[in-house]
Structure formats: C-alpha cells, structure tokens
Amino acid sequence: MGKSKVLKLFACCVPVKGSARSIIYDLQRRRYFIIPNALYDILQTEMGKTIDEIKGIYSADEHEIFDRYLRFLIDNEIVFECAEDYVHLFPSIDFSWESAFVLENFILDIDEFSNHDFAYIINELSDLNVRVLQLRLFSQIAKKQLDQILRQITGSNIRTVELVMPLSYLEFDSACFVEEFTKISNLIIYGAEEDVIHSHKQANIVYTKAIVRSEKDCGLVEQDLFSCNLKFFCEAQQFNTCLNRKLAIDKHGEIRNCPAMKDSYGNIKSHSLRAVLKKMAELKTNWSICKDKISVCKDCEYRYMCHDCRAFITNPSDKYSQPAKCDYNPYVAKWKGEKGFIPVEDMK
Numbered sequence: 001m002g003k004s005k006v007l008k009l010f011a012c013c014v015p016v017k018g019s020a021r022s023i024i025y026d027l028q029r030r031r032y033f034i035i036p037n038a039l040y041d042i043l044q045t046e047m048g049k050t051i052d053e054i055k056g057i058y059s060a061d062e063h064e065i066f067d068r069y070l071r072f073l074i075d076n077e078i079v080f081e082c083a084e085d086y087v088h089l090f091p092s093i094d095f096s097w098e099s100a101f102v103l104e105n106f107i108l109d110i111d112e113f114s115n116h117d118f119a120y121i122i123n124e125l126s127d128l129n130v131r132v133l134q135l136r137l138f139s140q141i142a143k144k145q146l147d148q149i150l151r152q153i154t155g156s157n158i159r160t161v162e163l164v165m166p167l168s169y170l171e172f173d174s175a176c177f178v179e180e181f182t183k184i185s186n187l188i189i190y191g192a193e194e195d196v197i198h199s200h201k202q203a204n205i206v207y208t209k210a211i212v213r214s215e216k217d218c219g220l221v222e223q224d225l226f227s228c229n230l231k232f233f234c235e236a237q238q239f240n241t242c243l244n245r246k247l248a249i250d251k252h253g254e255i256r257n258c259p260a261m262k263d264s265y266g267n268i269k270s271h272s273l274r275a276v277l278k279k280m281a282e283l284k285t286n287w288s289i290c291k292d293k294i295s296v297c298k299d300c301e302y303r304y305m306c307h308d309c310r311a312f313i314t315n316p317s318d319k320y321s322q323p324a325k326c327d328y329n330p331y332v333a334k335w336k337g338e339k340g341f342i343p344v345e346d347m348k
C-alpha cells in the first residue's frame, strides 16, 4: 500500500492562480510556465494521489488532455512520482521573509542642480549598513567628483552600488571603471545607441537606449523586468516589492520612500535618516502594501514576480490602486497590443 507512487510537486514549483489563467513559478530555476486554471486546480487538489487515481476522477474523453498535462509537468520537472512512504522527506519551503538590514535599498538622485553633502550622506548610509545603494545621475557630474563619491563608498559599510549614469564621459572604459570600484554590482549606462548587457568581474554592465532624466522615468511594468526567484517571491508575500525597506534622497535632498512619491519626511540637511526611520509609522505602512492588497494586481498571476510601483498609480487618492504604467489586464490575460486586449478600466 505505502509503496505505491504518488504525484508530488517539486517544492520550488509554486502554482499561482490569476483571474483568467495561472502560472507555475519555478523559483529554483528562475523560470515560469503559464498554465490554464484547470491545471492549477489539479495541482491544488490532486497531488498525493497516484496517476490512476487522478485519471479515475475524469471521464474517458478527458484522459487525452490529462495525459498531455502530465507529460508537460514531468518533462519540465514540475512534478515527480514519489513512493508514498517517502513523501514526508520532501517538505514544503518556508516562504516567510526576513532581513538583517534595516534598509535593503537606498536611492540617491543627483542632477546638475543637486547640492548634496555626499560625505555626510554616505556616512549616514554606512552607519545604517545599507545593502544596496542606487546612485542615479540624471545629468553628468564631473568625473573627478563621481570617483570621489565611489571611493568613499568603497570604504563604507554599504554592500553594493548600482550606478545609473548617462553615456557622456569621454573615453570612458566601463570595464576599467568596475575593476577600480569593486562595490559596483550593476553599471547602467543610458542613452546608448543599442541595448547591450555583459558581465565584467563582479558587475553587470548594461548599455540601454532608455533615457533616465528624472525620477519620473521609473515605475515601468514589463515582462522583461519580472523577477521569478525565491527571495523576491518570499518578500512579495507580505511586503511591497518596490518600497519595502527602502528610503531615498531625491535630487533636492528631500527624504522620501521613493524619489517619485509626493510625501517628504524632511530634508537631509536638517533630518537624520535614523531619526526619520524611527518616527515614520506611515513609511512602514507603505512597506507592507503587498500585491495581495492592491486592486487588480491581487487577481493577477504575475503578482509575486512583478515589481510594484506606488508612485504612479491609476487612482492617486487610493494608495491601493493598480500601477498606472501597467499595460496588462489579468481578467482577459492580455497585454496591450495583443488581440483581445481590453483596458481594465473599460470593464468596470
């Protein structure tokens, strides 16, 4: 009896149901499979049974489609047959999320009019052990000044830097640059003639045709930007995938959750980041706006791989409304431009 083989989902493969279709997130191999909701229901209710037992539930004319589902699931290593006695040896993954960092992400925006005291700000960030600092240059600053900022970061507790900068420095050698500044994990150079990505040493070097001239050039929702992985999935269960454990200083020195959000918690010239973090209950509320609380997104199968945006939303008076730059309608499972697409607002 206990020796019969039952179907079991690999623990890293998680089905997520949307309004019109579902997705299997393969969190270990960082890939995903779009499936019909009928297959989602099978995965939810029939695991732990033998193939014959499951087939017995369906009428003979449904067996062909079940066989096709089964082939797909086994070929892609989404399910496996497991001796019933050994099922307990394959426990589920704990999807709770914790972080040792007070701030996981920090954005520092700079344009030609910014008057930041970089030494002071980097000391503050070092004191807070910020994990990732994103430096965004909306315009060119003197190369000497940029080098000085990066040298100070090198000697700080900030773990890694993502540098977003224009393609404007003459004779700039990106490979030498990331070799010199070893905390750079991502170097994103915008305004390039073509999109090119390569790795060098510790860094990804990205040349992009996109233009990043202000904090408004953010908040895009595109399939290319989705993150199907365990860390992101776990965080998305309870927290906002953009704002959680994030703080920013905008180009004017205002401290915000994100530079594009309207609420300021004071200017860095007169407020310490630690003091802001202590006082801001509202900030923590933003951090907890997970996708399951957001209109439309809560019905979307992409919700645990999609980077949220609270700065640009469809209804600015409702902080739980859908990201305004999203062109996906989960109720018809279509992206804008696809045949059959209808804007979500036209369905109300």
Ligand code: SF4
Binding pocket: 221, 291, 296, 297, 298, 300, 301, 302, 303, 306, 307, 322, 323, 326, 327, 328, 330
């Ligand atoms: S509906 Fe929400 S979760 Fe789905 S793609 Fe758009 S923004 Fe992402």
